[in-house]
Ligand code: GTP
């Protein structure tokens with residue numbers, strides 16, 4: 001009887017595909033917004049090249065990984081190969097240059113965990129953070145974008161999960177909940193685990209792209225246009241995947257013992273990573289391995305209070321997907 005009810009629920013779920021797709025479409029940024037970002041990048045490129053001819057600017061984060069929402073700030077990395085860059089000095093210099101070229105709200109935060117310069121461009125009305133030599137973020141941005149090109153269901157699922165997380169206020173790392181980057185990795189991992197899989201594990205394939213960053217080898221198969229039919233034997237639709245994703249994080253995941261790993265396309269044991277106990281501020285209450293900085297747990301921000309908030313929100317979402325007549329509205333009700 002349980003199995004029958006479960007199947008009935010799964011068959012019925014397809015009537016929610018159209019409303020979820022409508023939510024997804026409403027979240028995709030307009031083309032002219034991307035144009036404005038390019039325009040601002042060109043301006044910044046120009047200013048930076050004058051002062052540091054061998055520096056290069058890269059977009060990273062949601063404005064470049066294909067998981068960005070409309071009206072997001074953009075994240076920029078200034079990469080410069082120089083053994084003795086003094087970051088604070090350079091950021092102050094950069095702030096000077098920006099200010100004298102009519103950029104507004106310019107602020108150098110030289111003592112932040114990731115030191116940056118903030119600015120607002122009055123022409124495009126885009127706000128922007130610039131950091132120096134955060135090349136790993138540029139590389140993981142490319143990895144996320146490459147995954148998104150393989151199967152559109154990743155972008156659909158991740159937009160819905162991010163929209164849910166923002167609506168429910170569980171996308172606030174300073175409050176102990178998870179970053180957008182962590183949520184996208186959770187979505188990639190979920191789609192790698194489907195059977196048949198919807199996404200491959202690019203880092204386990206023959207590398208076609210390889211860079212060394214801060215002594216970490218970042219290598220994976222990036223000819224993703226060759227993988228455009230990879231997931232086609234799996235016919236699961238967006239409503240089913242949203243349902244399955246929340247069900248997994250509400251009832252299926254073994255929080256006590258396991259780590260989700262996009263790098264290996266599998267679930268690892270906390271033991272093998274030595275993530276079984278609290279070390280400093282890293283409590284490892286929910287474990288998401290960074291695909292390149294493998295000693296880095298993206299769940300490290302989660303503490304004993306916020307883990308409860310998170311798990312209650314996963315359960316709320318799973319229940320809505322099981323029972324609510326209109327999940328595509330209820331899921332995103334503001335907290
Ligand atoms: P929104 O701004 O919420 O739309 O999403 P976002 O994709 O910009 O995410 P977020 O602000 O969480 O992170 C920006 C980028 O910084 C990510 O795309 C990553 O490239 C990088 N990043 C964020 N957190 C980490 C982290 O803990 N470790 C590493 N290596 N990179 C991170």
Ligand code: MG
Pocket residue numbers: 061062073075
């Ligand atoms: Mg961002």
